[in-house]
Amino acid sequence: MQSGRDRAYAYLRDQVLTSPASTGTFLNEGELASAIGVSRTPVREALLLLVSEGLIEMVPKRGAYVPPVSGRQIGELMDLRGVLERHAASRSITHGNAPVTEMTHALAEQETLAELSMSNSGLSDDASKRFIHWDGLFHQALIDSAGSELLSRTYAGLRARQLRVGLSALVEVAGRQHHVCGEHQAIVDALAAGDEGLAFTAIDDHLVVTTSILLRA
The missing domain is CATH 1.20.120.530 (GntR ligand-binding domain-like)
Incomplete structure (x- = not known):
């Protein structure tokens, strides 16, 4: 069975980041948690994984940002x-x-x-x-x-x-x-x-x- 973090990671990778509409936006942890059906903690963990992969940036006081691909x-x-x-x-x-x-x-x-x-x-x-x-x-x-x-x-x-x-x-x-x-x-x-x-x-x-x-x- 997938952990909450793995479910959140897969959702972010396959659903959110592949959407052109997400480029240049900040992601809302609460909304993501509700959509995935997990608490905010695994969402935050998944976001940090994506940060380590260079796919998301964490902006102080703003949250997770999806940068365009250069x-x-x-x-x-x-x-x-x-x-x-x-x-x-x-x-x-x-x-x-x-x-x-x-x-x-x-x-x-x-x-x-x-x-x-x-x-x-x-x-x-x-x-x-x-x-x-x-x-x-x-x-x-x-x-x-x-x-x-x-x-x-x-x-x-x-x-x-x-x-x-x-x-x-x-x-x-x-x-x-x-x-x-x-x-x-x-x-x-x-x-x-x-x-x-x-x-x-x-x-x-x-x-x-x-x-x-x-x-x-």
């Missing part, structure tokens, strides 16, 4: 992702255990949501978060295939930041979901072919496009 932070995040994903791709190809099945499953779920987006002229907030959830599983499967517990934990630790910027990228460009699926398919195809150079190119192309969209936002 261009430098976006660039650093994408650079780190590229290093980790290229390393994982190289290891998985070398050892012949590229997670093509797992990544294809995640991609299929994203394609279903992308089709829903076309039918409904866009995705709801909940469907957008599901799309980003499967996006995270797609990339985490690649990272996990490297067989390094430290590498997997490091990448998983980027989850909160990736949720924030991932949702931003989806809403900035019409039809971005379909483009993401195409970029993901290129990564899967390269891994399935065992072509390290092609895998590196596909990973880099995907991250470059995402970065350019975010920096324009």
